[in-house]
Amino acid sequence: MEAIEYVMKLESVSLLYEKNIGIKNLTIKLPRGCVYGFLGRNGAGKSTTLQILSGVIRPHKGQISFHNEQSPFVKTSWKKRIGYVAQDPVFPHNVNGVQTAWFLSQLYPKWSNSRFIEMVSAFQLPLTRKTETYSFGMRTMLSMALAYACDPEVYILDEPTAGLDPVSRRIVLDLLKQETALGKSVIFSTHIVDDLFDNCHYLGIIDYGQMLDEGAIVKFGESKNSLEEAYFQLIKHNKPSGHVAINSR
Structure with a gap:
């Protein structure tokens, strides 16, 4: 059997906002070439976990690995290879959208204008409008x-289909x-x-800031039901344990 290659891992990572509030000793393994x-x-700690993986916030303890490199936090060099959608x-x-894209293009070495235009055209986004006039789905x-244009190795997406119309949802999937x-x-x-x-x-199920189970999707059943x-x-x-209450999303 071929060994699974993991591109990113969180190993025994914790981030507590208050005593027993946050994620505790969380381990998660992201295989290469997989969704x-x-x-x-709601409140289980999903957004906090994804923010740690993307480098938006740093955990209080634990290790993060990107390929074969380990660190207590996501390094700047890793961020340039990660596409994050909050x-x-x-x-x-x-x-406006054009100005936002220009700013991001200065930060990501693999930025591709053609990829950006490809996705914007598919979504039919009005790039000359100010972004504060955008609806939730348009943002x-x-x-x-923007994430696609950065041509990342890893996409970290927090509910990317929420608020999208059926056509846009299909484009994302x-x-x-x-x-x-x-x-x-x-x-x-x-x-x-x-x-x-x-x-x-693959699927990971989190509750009260801790991983309940993780594995190939078929492990959890052979139908949606x-x-x-x-x-x-x-x-x-x-x-x-310990009356944990999560205030993260």
């Missing part, structure tokens, strides 16, 4: 286009398949079981 679905209730993207005030689309076929890796959180079952190779039931059973029988 990894990240599932959990759950609620925020852009600088009083700038997500712009963020996806097709993009994930296209990029992983090229050997890139994706981790994305969602509450849509259909998206997980139809698009993911059985996957959903496996998730419900894991959550149902999980009891928080």
Whole structure:
């Protein structure tokens, strides 16, 4: 059996906002060339975990690895190879899509204008409008286009299909398949079981800031209903240790 190559890992990572509030001793492994679905209730710690993986915030303890390099936090050199889409993207005030793209292009060495235009055209985004006039879905689309233009090795996406119309949602999901076929890796959180079952190779289930189970998607069931039931059973029988309450999303 061929060994699995992991492009990123969190190993025993913790980030506590207050005593017993946050993620604790979390280990997560992102395989190369796969779509990894990240599932959990609201407040389970999904966004905090993805922010740590993307380098937006630093954990209090634990190790992060990128390929074969280890560090207690995501290094700047790693960030240039990661595309991150936040759950609620925020852009600088009083700038339009073109100006936002120009700024980001100065930071990412593999920036591709053609990739940016390709994705913006697919979404039909009005780039000359100020980003503060964008709807929630349009901000997500712009963020996806920016991440794609950076030509990253790893995509870290926090509910990237939330608020999107059916056409735009399909564009995003097709993009994930296209990029992983090229050997890139994706981790994305969602509450849509259909998206997980139809698009993911791996699944991680988090609750109260701790990983309940992780593995190939087939481990959790061979249908959407059985996957959903496996998730419900894991959550149902999980009891928080030390009365953990999570205030992250």
